[in-house]
Ligand code: AMP
Ligand code: FES
């Protein structure tokens with residue numbers, strides 16, 4: 314097949330776009346999709362510094378690369394989760410990429426800076442690892458942004474991720490989550506703005522972007538995610554997409570255009586009821602935020618043991 318833009322031999326076919334692209338035109342296509350998303354959703358104001366949450370995986374490394382190429386002042390943030398070899402390896406890919414581009418990578422390490430790792434902390438707090446992990450990420454991404462003076466945090470959630478989350482939310486009619494499933498969560502009052510500039514690219518596209526630009530990324534999935542419901546939703550959506558290309562984008566982008574507004578007032582009302590956490594000052598609906606409660610449970614010494622010296626949470630390096 315020939316490239317849709319320049320008629321050269323193509324290297325990738327995108328059935329959803331009913332198109333094929335050669336290498337240079339595919340990279341332009343990826344940048345255009347991100348630039349269009351940022352513009353359409355007013356994600357970044359001129360001059361704003363962006364903190365890109367970089368996991369060492371294909372999506373967030375591709376995102377960081379594209380933002381730098383588009384000229385955004387974008388630094389990376391790597392959060393060490395203490396998930397054995399997986400975390401060691403992920404951190405290495407994030408650091409290697411940063412040094413290859415001469416870009417700044419902020420690092421926060423959950424075990425050394427906060428005092429627990431995801432497997433141990435989740436067990437101590439009797440939480441599912443992915444839930445303890447998601448909560449920690451949200452809290453620590455925001456804290457690193459606020460402390461570092463970044464008004465915006467960008468994550469590498471892609472079209473496949475967002476469509477799978479949407480399917481899960483619709484299956485349960487979780488109206489509060491549906492109201493918050495926007496590609497931009499506004500900032501203010503202790504919150505940095507959260508943006509997802511990759512919602513128009515699927516994971517096949519971000520993987521191809523990395524391969525074609527020579528970006529090395531961690532290929533293994535997180536070992537704690539095995540059996541995770543979202544993997545099942547992704548598989549179901551992939552089967553639908555195979556039979557009917559474009560369904561995933563129609564489902565998720567259609568929701569943004571025609572569904573989200575119905576649920577947004579509920580999410581806005583939730584944000585109104587926030588006050589500072591008594592322990593860390595982050596915005597929360599209760600007295601003490603969920604992350605401080607998790608930290609308390611995860612670092613509490615076992616009954617009968619001598620209390621460990623209390624660690625202070627260090628600011629991101
Ligand atoms: P996940 O929640 O693993 O699907 O990751 C979604 C997005 O969160 C990634 O694309 C990254 O932007 C960000 N992210 C996940 N894990 C980390 C991490 N350990 N450090 C920094 N950012 C992360
Ligand atoms: Fe969070 Fe796996 S990356 S539990």
Ligand code: ZN
Nearest residue numbers: 590593602605
């Ligand atoms: Zn707190």
